[in-house]
Amino acid sequence: MSSTFDTIANIIAETCDIPxxxxxxxxxxxxxxGIDSLDFLDIAFAIDKAFGIKLPLEQWTQxxxxxxxxTDQYFVLKNLSARIxxxxxxxxx
Amino acid sequence: xxxxxxxxxxxxxxxxxxxxxxxxxxxxxxxSTIFEGHFPGFPLMPxxxxxxxxxxxxxxxxxxxxxxxxxxxxxxxxxxxxxxxVTPGHKxxxxxxxxxxxxxxxxxxxxxxxxxxxxxxxxLTLRVLDFPNAEMKxxxxxxxxxxxxxxxxxxxx
Numbered sequence: 001m002s003s004t005f006d007t008i009a010n011i012i013a014e015t016c017d018i019p020x021x022x023x024x025x026x027x028x029x030x031x032x033x034g035i036d037s038l039d040f041l042d043i044a045f046a047i048d049k050a051f052g053i054k055l056p057l058e059q060w061t062q063x064x065x066x067x068x069x070x071t072d073q074y075f076v077l078k079n080l081s082a083r084i085x086x087x088x089x090x091x092x093x
Numbered sequence: 094x095x096x097x098x099x100x101x102x103x104x105x106x107x108x109x110x111x112x113x114x115x116x117x118x119x120x121x122x123x124x125s126t127i128f129e130g131h132f133p134g135f136p137l138m139p140x141x142x143x144x145x146x147x148x149x150x151x152x153x154x155x156x157x158x159x160x161x162x163x164x165x166x167x168x169x170x171x172x173x174x175x176x177x178x179v180t181p182g183h184k185x186x187x188x189x190x191x192x193x194x195x196x197x198x199x200x201x202x203x204x205x206x207x208x209x210x211x212x213x214x215x216x217l218t219l220r221v222l223d224f225p226n227a228e229m230k231x232x233x234x235x236x237x238x239x240x241x242x243x244x245x246x247x248x249x250x
Binding site: 038041042044045048049054055056057058059061 | 168169193194195196197198200218220
């Protein structure tokens with residue numbers, strides 16, 4: 001069974017036509033991989049479907065805009081993977 | 094359909110939030126300045142306006158899903174297929190399914206039928222945002238009444 005990171009890396013590679021081997025856990029989706037907000041909607045849709053969750057993109061954006069969080073917390077892929085795992089776990093409770 | 098006013102939908106026929114589906118009808122006008130250019134001597138409903146008709150129909154479904162509190166804006170059109178010519182006088186059925194409601198966006202699968210035959214379809218992404226201002230919300234409520242948006246979905250009737 002593939003890890004959360006592998007699943008989202010595969011989604012990003014396929015959705016944004018980015019070479020899979022250039023997508024690392026330390027990659028920042030925006031700053032390193034150059035994914036813009038519209039392309040990220042495609043990724044969010046694929047992640048929502050794959051994990052049966054709803055990524056709270058609006059809440060994350062608001063937190064970043066309010067200075068309560070950094071983009072690293074949500075868009076560095078190892079952190080995004082951790083957030084997804086939390087959402088999946090919360091779904092099961 | 095009033096092309097010059099970008100009113101692509103005449104009437105909502107059915108809107109079932111539980112099923113996440115909408116259907117609407119619209120008739121291509123017999124005359125329009127658009128047909129003077131598209132095309133001289135061979136009037137055709139522009140494909141981009143058929144896509145707009147699907148976007149507006151999808152939009153009403155997303156408006157309903159958000160209880161008229163938020164406004165959808167077309168963000169992406171995927172796999173659009175224009176399968177046959179649409180000419181003045183055609184009465185069209187426009188349908189959309191809400192495939193996914195994400196955080197700040199929605200995905201619909203939309204199609205247009207003529208005489209039961211599919212004439213175009215696409216997957217649409219809409220950004221779902223707060224209404225930019227009170228006037229737009231008011232105007233959209235007026236447009237909703239014009240197309241027969243179901244009253245039970247409107248806040249305060």
